[in-house]
Amino acid sequence: MGGVQEVGTGKKKSQVIDLNLVPMIDLMIVCVTFLLMTAVWTQTGRINVDQSVQKPQPKQEQTEPPKRLTIMVDSKGYTVKFADSQPVSIPKAEGGFLPEKLEEHLKSLELSKEQKVIVAPEDTIPYKDMIATMDACMVVGLENLVVADVDAARNEMGM
Secondary structure: OEEEEEOOOOOOOOEEEEEOOHHHHHHHHHHHHHHHHHOOOOOOOOOOOOOOOOOOOOOOOOOOOOOOEEEEEEOOEEEEEEOOOOOEEEEOEOOEOOHHHHHHHHHHHOOOOOOEEEEEEOOOOOHHHHHHHHHHHHHHOOOEEEEOOHHHHHHHHOO
8 A cells, every 4th residue: 555644733733644556566567468469469570591502593684574464445436456466455344344355355466474564544544444354464474463544545655
């Protein structure tokens, strides 16, 4: 128990007050325990050290920068541009977009699985059509998808 003593002067008599600090200590222990149990522990950094002597690595050939594949989705249909080639239009049919035609065109390009695909839909394109475009890419095996702004895609295609 903690105590406080007040010494009186003159007519006042001295007072001794006992403070019960047990609830305060209990509260602090609960807070510290809660803090320790709910803390987000970050992964500690590790450096893997291999003490064996490594053989010199042969020089790797410099690779050319990856070619860009951009698919613009607008009210007219799909516009596909790969690398420096001319953009190819896949027009929209009366029933809507034609993801099957897009799949056929992507298969004809013979792209690697690591190919980065930029999908650029207009703001007015329904979400389901954007997802159908991304699904068409996934069917072909292109899983490195990025959604971009349609204006940037238009500038790249020179439209």
